[in-house]
Amino acid sequence: MEKGVISLAARRKREIHTAAIMFLLPVAVLMAIYIFYPIIDTFITSFYKWNGISADKSMVGFRNWAKLIADQNFWTAFKNNIVVMVLSICIQIPIGLALATLIDFGGKRMTIFKVLWFIPLLMSSVAIGFLFTYALATNGGIFSAISQLFGRGNIDLLGNPNTALFTVIGVIAWQFTPFYMVYCMAAYSNISTDVYEAAIIDGANKGQYFRKIAFPLLTPSLKSAAILSMVGSLKYFDLVYVMTNGGPGTSTELMATYMYKQSFVKFNMGYGSAVAGGMFILITVVSLLTMKLLNRDRGRE
Amino acid sequence: MKKRVKKIAGLLMAATMVVSLAAGCGAGTESDSAETTSGEKTSGDGKEIVFWNIGTEEVDKAIYDKAIDLYNSTTDSGYTVTSVPTQNDTYKEKLIIAMSSGECPDMYLSWSGGPMNEYIKSGYAQPITDLFNKSELPDRLMDAAIAQAKYKDDIYAVPFMNVSLSGIYYNKDLFAEHGLEVPKTIGELEKVCDTFVENGITPFALANSTKWTGSMYFMNLAARKGGLEPFNDAVAGTGTFEDESFIYAGEKIAEWTEKGYFPEGVNSLSEDDGQARQLLYQEKAAMDLIGSWYTGLIQQDSEEFYEKMGWFPFPALEGSDADPSIMIGTIGDNFISFNCKDEKLAAAFDCATKFSEEEIVDFMVESGKTPPIKGIEKKITDPISKLVVEAANSASATQLWYDQYLPPAVAQVHLDTSQELFGLTMKPDEAAKQMQEAMKEYLEESAE
Numbered sequence: 001m002e003k004g005v006i007s008l009a010a011r012r013k014r015e016i017h018t019a020a021i022m023f024l025l026p027v028a029v030l031m032a033i034y035i036f037y038p039i040i041d042t043f044i045t046s047f048y049k050w051n052g053i054s055a056d057k058s059m060v061g062f063r064n065w066a067k068l069i070a071d072q073n074f075w076t077a078f079k080n081n082i083v084v085m086v087l088s089i090c091i092q093i094p095i096g097l098a099l100a101t102l103i104d105f106g107g108k109r110m111t112i113f114k115v116l117w118f119i120p121l122l123m124s125s126v127a128i129g130f131l132f133t134y135a136l137a138t139n140g141g142i143f144s145a146i147s148q149l150f151g152r153g154n155i156d157l158l159g160n161p162n163t164a165l166f167t168v169i170g171v172i173a174w175q176f177t178p179f180y181m182v183y184c185m186a187a188y189s190n191i192s193t194d195v196y197e198a199a200i201i202d203g204a205n206k207g208q209y210f211r212k213i214a215f216p217l218l219t220p221s222l223k224s225a226a227i228l229s230m231v232g233s234l235k236y237f238d239l240v241y242v243m244t245n246g247g248p249g250t251s252t253e254l255m256a257t258y259m260y261k262q263s264f265v266k267f268n269m270g271y272g273s274a275v276a277g278g279m280f281i282l283i284t285v286v287s288l289l290t291m292k293l294l295n296r297d298r299g300r301e
Numbered sequence: 302m303k304k305r306v307k308k309i310a311g312l313l314m315a316a317t318m319v320v321s322l323a324a325g326c327g328a329g330t331e332s333d334s335a336e337t338t339s340g341e342k343t344s345g346d347g348k349e350i351v352f353w354n355i356g357t358e359e360v361d362k363a364i365y366d367k368a369i370d371l372y373n374s375t376t377d378s379g380y381t382v383t384s385v386p387t388q389n390d391t392y393k394e395k396l397i398i399a400m401s402s403g404e405c406p407d408m409y410l411s412w413s414g415g416p417m418n419e420y421i422k423s424g425y426a427q428p429i430t431d432l433f434n435k436s437e438l439p440d441r442l443m444d445a446a447i448a449q450a451k452y453k454d455d456i457y458a459v460p461f462m463n464v465s466l467s468g469i470y471y472n473k474d475l476f477a478e479h480g481l482e483v484p485k486t487i488g489e490l491e492k493v494c495d496t497f498v499e500n501g502i503t504p505f506a507l508a509n510s511t512k513w514t515g516s517m518y519f520m521n522l523a524a525r526k527g528g529l530e531p532f533n534d535a536v537a538g539t540g541t542f543e544d545e546s547f548i549y550a551g552e553k554i555a556e557w558t559e560k561g562y563f564p565e566g567v568n569s570l571s572e573d574d575g576q577a578r579q580l581l582y583q584e585k586a587a588m589d590l591i592g593s594w595y596t597g598l599i600q601q602d603s604e605e606f607y608e609k610m611g612w613f614p615f616p617a618l619e620g621s622d623a624d625p626s627i628m629i630g631t632i633g634d635n636f637i638s639f640n641c642k643d644e645k646l647a648a649a650f651d652c653a654t655k656f657s658e659e660e661i662v663d664f665m666v667e668s669g670k671t672p673p674i675k676g677i678e679k680k681i682t683d684p685i686s687k688l689v690v691e692a693a694n695s696a697s698a699t700q701l702w703y704d705q706y707l708p709p710a711v712a713q714v715h716l717d718t719s720q721e722l723f724g725l726t727m728k729p730d731e732a733a734k735q736m737q738e739a740m741k742e743y744l745e746e747s748a749e
Contacts, residue, residue, distance in 0.1 A: 049746070051419055051422075052397055052400075052401050053397055053400035053401050053419065053420065053423045053425065054400075054419075054422065054423030054424065055403060055423070055424065112452050118529065133571060133574070135576070136569075137566075137569070137570070137576065138564070138565050138566025138569050138570060139564060139566065139576065139579070139580065140572065140579070140583075153565065154565045154566060155566075156565055156566030156569055156571035157569070157722070158510070158512065158566075158568075159509075159566040159567060159568035159569025159570070160566070160569075160724075161567075162722060163567075166467060244510070245510075246725065247510065247512070247568065247717070247720055248510075248568040248569075248720055248721065248724045249717060249720065249721045249724065249726055249727070250717070261713060264393075264394055264397060265709060265713055266709045266710040266713050267397075267416075267419050267708075267709045267710065268710060269401070
């Protein structure tokens, strides 16, 4: 009797296992072909000198990697990525949270803003890039026009190496803030109305409710938002490619645009792969470090 | 326990994120096979010749169609040519990706220079010297065009579309208004510029976020200072990019930028978006040093404004021995290379010769092109195009654009450094040094 029960449970367990494998298989195969194999091959390619088209590649050992470590342009690009990362987290998430809070507190009246503020996220990056290139144009752009209204000269934001990166970061923030707004709205909807009502009955005002109740409850979501933003910033490519293509000079060069140029413009596929590999390693390290930091915080609580 | 599960889940999620982004990078090298299987075919089976080109829009599309139809309807070789047009911007990447997976088309278009040399070195372009010399092409095509289709001692391509030289378009009305004449020397050019600056007009309409636009100033200045030897020597490794003619070019650019010869925010303006032409049309700028394809562009934008345009070649430098007839540009612009053998190669080559057949040439001229054909000046009526052809014919030598001629890795450094010269963020000697380092590195690597 007892034996039969155990074997039934075991069978059930086995069936679940089989089902799980069956369901996971298609994704696993796709991931293996389109994600894991390319990563491995990127690392393999990074040990070759290859122009990207010829049939013969020559093995050069760690030379591409040695070059990468000594390559100032790559480290400039990495530094730019870090600037993008830090500012993205500091700009996008707080504004996103603020907008979400406004919408959450505002109720039905805010529905129109919910839609309006979401629009930038619906546009393709390339379209946004072109849009802002025109808007920011030194001659005839919006900022220059406003400045001329006050009798001043044109404003050159994208052509000036000191301002170009920050300008691009501003545009990135315009594009992605709505994402964090929606993210925070979802987090808000997870807070039960009971909690809100209880707080209000206890005499809390909205400010106190936000500081003492909502914000702590939102913190885990904000942490994952920060990680998302971080990884997104480190691999960022499209807007920069469209708006400045890394220029002027190397002032807005990112690791991804640098990799693209090496691989496809300069015909250095081997070195381009080393850049991609370097990116992979750096991003993994930064991500894991951050993850560890955040988890330690959680442990303390 | 729960915490641990969460931690593992977190790590897994992070790993997926990192992995998916790396796939984005890896895609650079790896999506090639997907690209070619989903993209157009590259090599025709049996008697079909596949020809990759950029004729997606009128009038280029009509030119390709006409020439290919002419071949297909008259040939008795049994081969037919199929045209596969791709939009210009994506064409280069598509070609590289196809080649990287060994799927090079039978016939394809390039712009000669550094990238073409890479294709040749990788074995994707066949020498056609014998076929070429036996055909009528040596009599039909301009010698300068043939020279740009050569690599080492062999001919690898058939030039056909357009003669594009860099020269200065100027607004005749503005010149007359300020009592100015076409400058013959760089000194005179500077006087013209100073007059415009005093009157609140930007001398040169330049949009340099595109980088190759500013490169034209650098190339012309360097050629007027020292001719073509310094450049050829530097590329061959016997000279250096730190030669005085390159330093001179860099210094002049910096000086001109400081004197306000270029528009504000020059490095943010985009040539692709027509921001330089806009300055010309608004008469905020008086001149533009640019390739002669501007004739067609301006005519398309406004026939009326085109009437105001004049053209002169880059002026000579006082006290320099360099031959001022030297021109910078491309004699042909589009070059057809071949990746097939024997009978198929002969058939494909035959198709390429159709582009210089009289009826096609006439059609090209009607469409506003200047094909690189001997005696083309007799067919052309547009006054500026006539001047351009005259300059091409009387040039003692023609230098292909640096960014097209140099090995791609060095070309990029040239573009980047010359943009920094316009931004005053790099000193001329530093720019020269970086160029020389890049060239040296390339020469050392290719010597291995």
